[in-house]
Amino acid sequence: MTTHRFVLVPLVALLATPTVGVAQSASYVLKGDSVAVYNLVGELRLEPASARGGDVTVELRRGGADAAQLEVRTGPLRGRETLRVIYPDDVISLPDWGRGWNTTLRVRDDGTFGDGGEWRREGGRGGRQVRITGRGRGLEAYADLRVTVPAGKRVALYVGVGKAFVSNVDGVIRVHVASGDVTADRTRGTLKIETGSGNVDLRDGAGDVSLATGSGDVTASALRATRLRLETGSGNVTLSDAVAAELHVETGSGDVTASGAQGDNLSFETGSGNVDVALLAAFRTLAIETGSGDVTLRVPPTIGAEVDLETGSGDIDLGGVTLQVRRLAQDHITGTIGDGRGRLSIETGSGNVRLVKS
Numbered sequence: 031m032t033t034h035r036f037v038l039v040p041l042v043a044l045l046a047t048p049t050v051g052v053a054q055s056a057s058y059v060l061k062g063d064s065v066a067v068y069n070l071v072g073e074l075r076l077e078p079a080s081a082r083g084g085d086v087t088v089e090l091r092r093g094g095a096d097a098a099q100l101e102v103r104t105g106p107l108r109g110r111e112t113l114r115v116i117y118p119d120d121v122i123s124l125p126d127w128g129r130g131w132n133t134t135l136r137v138r139d140d141g142t143f144g145d146g147g148e149w150r151r152e153g154g155r156g157g158r159q160v161r162i163t164g165r166g167r168g169l170e171a172y173a174d175l176r177v178t179v180p181a182g183k184r185v186a187l188y189v190g191v192g193k194a195f196v197s198n199v200d201g202v203i204r205v206h207v208a209s210g211d212v213t214a215d216r217t218r219g220t221l222k223i224e225t226g227s228g229n230v231d232l233r234d235g236a237g238d239v240s241l242a243t244g245s246g247d248v249t250a251s252a253l254r255a256t257r258l259r260l261e262t263g264s265g266n267v268t269l270s271d272a273v274a275a276e277l278h279v280e281t282g283s284g285d286v287t288a289s290g291a292q293g294d295n296l297s298f299e300t301g302s303g304n305v306d307v308a309l310l311a312a313f314r315t316l317a318i319e320t321g322s323g324d325v326t327l328r329v330p331p332t333i334g335a336e337v338d339l340e341t342g343s344g345d346i347d348l349g350g351v352t353l354q355v356r357r358l359a360q361d362h363i364t365g366t367i368g369d370g371r372g373r374l375s376i377e378t379g380s381g382n383v384r385l386v387k388s
Contacts, residue, residue, distance in 0.1 A: 064110040065113075072093070086178065102114070123166055131191070217239075239253060276294070302320070304320070305323065318375070333372070339385075347383070
């Protein structure tokens with residue numbers, strides 16, 4: 031077995047002593063095929079490298095009245111090269127960012143956080159508790175990062191509070207944000223985006239894609255995926271022009287709208303909300319479920335499936351779709367559409383079920 035030794039080389043080896051309150055910039059090179067970047071506060075931009083091959087680079091710009099107190103640490107941790115921005119305070123205060131937000135998470139002494147999903151569990155595990163707020167006193171500092179990634183790299187990025195932008199990258203990319211929106215476009219390879227609170231928006235993606243938010247909306251369009259998973263705890267999911275062999279959409283509370291969707295195995299689920307799905311082609315399996323809400327399924331003329339439609343409290347409307355009925359009741363219908371090759375299951379605890387021929 032060949033052992034690879036990863037070396038981290040700063041592009042800027044020497045910097046003059048920074049002046050407090052003045053933004054300071056530096057660049058770093060992260061060598062190796064797997065890297066991770068951690069930053070508690072600031073904007074993240076993930077972009078492709080100008081040439082194939084080579085190393086991941088990080089351009090870092092400090093800001094805020096206490097910017098000079100930020101420390102950047104580098105080196106291998108847990109099997110991958112890392113860059114970590116260290117904030118030497120338990121309270122980070124940025125009043126210029128607005129007073130309407132307050133985020134608490136746990137940070138280890140080495141500057142890492144979030145890679146165990148700590149912001150989703152009250153109290154978290156390990157490290158000290160850090161509060162990031164727009165009110166009161168605290169360390170006034172942040173760091174904006176621009177990370178450039180050659181194709182094929184494995185990159186994990188962790189942000190506490192701030193926005194993240196991912197554009198035109200190809201690799202195994204994971205973006206984790208405690209509080210903030212994430213926007214992505216023209217991605218290839220494996221993409222996993224997770225934010226504890228905020229919206230997620232992806233346009234033009236291909237490969238293995240997973241988008242999740244604890245509280246916020248998920249919007250995705252123009253996707254060609256092997257596997258596609260969209261999830262929000264509280265918020266709406268909107269999907270358009272998506273092809274995926276495996277497609278799963280889930281929201282705890284919110285509406286699901288999918289137009290121009292197609293794939294082999296499809297599932298749409300919401301605890302409370304309406305589901306409106308428009309299909310372009312036949313499928314192998316399709317399951318739609320809502321605890322409370324209406325379900326509308328728009329099917330192409332060529333559809334063929336064994337069908338099971340059920341509502342705990344509501345009506346079932348076949349909307350002109352020809353169904354060879356095996357069982358007929360006000361709240362439960364089973365039968366066959368066309369050649370019956372697929373499997374279609376729709377269930378709502380409280381709401382109407384409606385099929386529409388597109």
